[in-house]
Amino acid sequence: MQEDMLRTLEYQKMKQQLMTHVASDLGKDNIHHLFPHTDLADVQLAQEETGEGEQVLRFRGHVPLGGVHDIREEIKRAQLGSVLDPQDFTNISDTIRAGNQLKAFIEQLLEEEEEISIPHLHTYVLDLIPLTKLEASIRRTISENGHVLDSASEALRAARHQISTFEATIRTKLEQMLRSKDAETKLSDRVVTIRNERYVIPVKQAYRNAFGGIVHDQSSSGQTLFIEPQSVVTANNQLREARMKEKQEIERILRVLTEEVAVEGEHLSSNTDILAQLDFISAKALYARKIRGVQPQLNDHRYLYFPQARHPLLNESDVVPIDLEIGGDFHSLVITGPNTGGKTVALKTVGLFTLMAQSGLFLPTAEKAEATVFTNVFADIGDEQSIEQSLSTFSSHMTNIITILQDVDDQSLVLFDELGAGTDPAEGAALAVSILDKVHARDARTVATTHYTELKGYAYNRSGVMNASVEFDVDTLSPTYRLLTGVPGRSNAFAISRRLGLPENIIEAAESEMAADTKQAEQMITSLEARYQEAEQAQEEAEDTRRQAEKLHRELDRAFAELQDQKQSIYEEAEAKAKAEVEKAKQEAEAIVADLRHLQQEGHAVKEHELIEARKGLEKASPQLTKKQERVKRKAQQANSYEPGEEVFVPRFNQSGHVVETSGKDEYSVQLGIMKMTLKAVELEKTSRPKPEKNEKRFTRVSGRSSHVKPELDLRGERYEIAMTEVEKYLDQAVLAGYGRVHIIHGKGTGALRKGVKELLAKHPSVKNTRDGGMNEGGIGNTVVELK
The missing domain is CATH 3.40.50.300 (P-loop containing nucleotide triphosphate hydrolases)
Known part of the structure; x- marks a missing residue:
């Protein structure tokens, strides 16, 4: 496929849209080199990878790729023997950590979501090499802002201690000069400054010999000289030597660390390639979401x-x-x-x-x-x-x-x-x-x-x-x-x-100039258009009818279910009322029978078999349940006796399923094929499916830190990815709990967690508005959220 053809079909413009969804320069490089595949197997693989990325977004809403850098140039320089800069090591460390976090993210996702299928992404993260030892060495040596830490070596700590001591000595002596009685007369300004990496004071030209020492610079007008007084020359020399020791020790530390990077160069390169591909897949999935795309x-x-x-x-x-x-x-x-x-x-x-x-x-x-x-x-x-x-x-x-x-x-x-x-x-x-x-x-x-x-x-x-x-x-x-x-x-x-x-008349004259066959063709086309529009309209009407029929069917199903519930309630109420009436009649009859027995004992002619027949007649008067009522009664006796995993039969739908969990009093969440429904216990019948083994591995989604929803969520001390998941779950719980306003406490820290929370809240459909906490609400360490 030729480049000019891709440009003609605006393929490059589409790639620019795709480029906005990458998280690193690695992903941008992959998109820059993106070109249509011409082999069906390659296309199938690329589509499946995009589909897996879309699944991850559907289950988690994001792919954690923060901190990924293009470190291929740093790896190459380390392997060639060049000493890397502190910022180079920071980028390498961030990339290693990002890879490990992404690996943990995918593995946790697979543990928690049984229905997800992402074999290609899982293979990618399995191939990521942790390199925790190299990351620890860098973190122990280089700070996050690219500064070599004192803890990198004892020699560096000692050199920096000497620097601090000499700087304090020099400043003390110079500040004494600034506070002297004649300082205002002899000095242009009462300030200590630095020239040529040595501490100096600004002296007026007329008093250049008042302090002795060395002149290092002068002002543009020549009226001010920047002089290193004789009293601090020795201390400045000592400070300079200490700084040289510091520089030499830093170079040694960076050289050793560079050698460690060179040793792991191949693994770093492999990890970088994998992260580039994962960033690319994530960008494709995000782009699909933006354009509401489907997998062809x-x-x-x-x-x-x-x-x-x-x-x-x-x-x-x-x-x-x-x-x-x-x-x-x-x-x-x-x-x-x-x-x-x-x-x-x-x-x-x-x-x-x-x-x-x-x-x-x-x-x-x-x-x-x-x-x-x-x-x-x-x-x-x-x-x-x-x-x-x-x-x-x-x-x-x-x-x-x-x-x-x-x-x-x-x-x-x-x-x-x-x-x-x-x-x-x-x-x-x-x-x-x-x-x-x-x-x-x-x-x-x-x-x-x-x-x-x-x-x-x-x-x-x-x-x-x-x-x-x-x-x-x-x-x-x-x-x-x-x-x-x-x-x-x-x-x-x-x-x-x-x-x-x-x-x-002009139009008619023009029409007369047209050939007969052309007129016939135009008439034929007009007729075809009219029929096409009629057919399309008929199709739309048929589609509307179908939708209305489906809606009516659902409403009838719901109404039938409600009718069955009402019918059963009436049966049960009538049965209870009939039993009460019969019980009352029994009590009255027993009283009469007792009176008759009493009369019999006194000699009145009352036969025993007549008493027995009367009692049997009373017993036969008790209401008899139909088979359906007996089944409902039997099911009612079984209420609250189902356990998760137990198979049940639902007569209402003539379908078998299994209990997922208890939803409330006498209610269960039941899986029927692809549908999950909440049903009453009386709507279920037991079957013979065995209960799950106690040691059977089951995954249960945790809906929050506690079953009680508090009006605030404290994220301090949490890892970024876990915190984002907690926020999403908490917002859903808060909405269900009916809260109008909640507090997300993320602290101030480096600002990364606060930024992530703000971005998530800005996109969440249940969030109406957000603001930082007031003076009595924790300030910027707390985000106040108004819910819809």
Whole structure:
């Protein structure tokens, strides 16, 4: 694929958008060298890596890549024997630490999220070598701001102690001179300063011999001399010697540390390459999120399908999505329509989407997009008139087309913009047909735009060729930018002229000049457009009907479930009321039977079997439960007896599942296939699935530090990545708890944690506003958050 073709399809501009999502110069370098793959396996790998990056963003919202530096130049200099600067070591140490943090981040993610699948990213981080010994050596020697620490060696500590002692001695003596009675007379200013790395005082020219010593400099006017008094010359000499010792010791320390870096040079280089790739993958995932991209399905039969495609370089609020398809029932697509109607944008969209897919990037389309891999993408787009070569627009296009025809084959995608334009219409149209025939014969995938009427009928006479057009609204005299596949474009000149008020007799005269076959073609196209719009409207209505039916179905399901609950409640209430009535009747009957027995004992004629029959009749009067009521009663007796992992049957949905956790009193969270639902105990039935082993490894997401949500979250002392996760979880809990305002206590420190918290809060959908704490609220060490 040629560089000028990539520029024509605005591939470089797209890369500039992608560049804004990298975290380091390493990622920028990878994007700078990004080029479309031409092997299906390579494209598949690149797409899978982007998909894994998107999964990480979906589960965690970010990839921790802070602190990564491009240290390849430092590694090379260390291996060549050059002594590195303290800042070089700081960059190396930061990069080692960033790699270790990223490795821990991925491994923790895999532990906590069973459903995530990121094998490529996991392989990358497994290949990262910790190099903790080298990092510790650097941290022990170099401070975070690139200063060699006193603790680097005893000799350095001693030299710096001497420097401090000599500086204090010199300042004491000089300050005594500044406070003397005649200082105001002899000195230009009462201040101690430095010249040539030696402490001096500003003396007026007239008193240059008053202090003795050495003159090191003078003012521009010559009225002030910067003199090192004789009394501090010896101390300044001693200070200079101490500083030389310090410098020599620092050089020795840096040389030893450089040798350690050189020894680990290969491992550092390998880690750097891996971090560059991970930064690149993260940038692709972030870009996919920004453009709302989807992962295209790849195929090997040169089929493209981009539903609801949106060109990524156009403003999303202005762009009109279009459906693009080629390579299935037809291999060539001819698009006709007015200028500024969107033909060229459609052409560039096909080309850029193909290049993006082959670069491992997601596409801003609807779901179920498909892409393929071409060895070559050829494009002849725009006005390429060359003044330097004295070529006209037509000649420039023909030069490009000749080059394309030399290399095109069945593994090519060819894009022609205004094919045959710039010359006599009849000859241009004939050339366009011939060129399209040639490319089509080589089985290339072709998309061409044109104004020529002759090409409108081209698709009807060729197998594997399809017409398309960009829609134009005659009422508003403007294009709609919608692409209509299967409908050729028609001339709108007469309709537009009528709308603008051109006399009807002129229009009728013009229409009479048109050939009969041209009129028939225009009428046919008008009819096709009308039918297309009718079919589209019918499809939209059918889609609305389907959505309404689905909504109604959901509402009926919900209503049925509520009805069943009400029905069961009525059953239970009636049963309880009936039992109470029967119990009352029993008590009254027992009393009567007791009276009868008493009468019998007194000699009255009451038979025993009559008493027994009366009691049996009372027992039969007790209400009997139906089978369904018995089952509900049995299930009610089983309430609160389910445990996580236990398999259950849900008669309401005629489906089996398993209990995930207890959601509340007599309620359980149950996994039914891909759905997780909260159901009452009476809606469940036990099955025979065994309970999980006690030693079975289970992962439980911790929702917070405590089940009680406090109005503040204290992050002081936490690691950055853990703190960010804690903030996200806490905000969700605070919203559920109903808090309107909470406090995030992150402390002041280096400011990194505060900055990270501020950035996270700015993007969180539940945050309404933030501010720093007041004087009585911890100041900038506390961020006050107002929740929506």
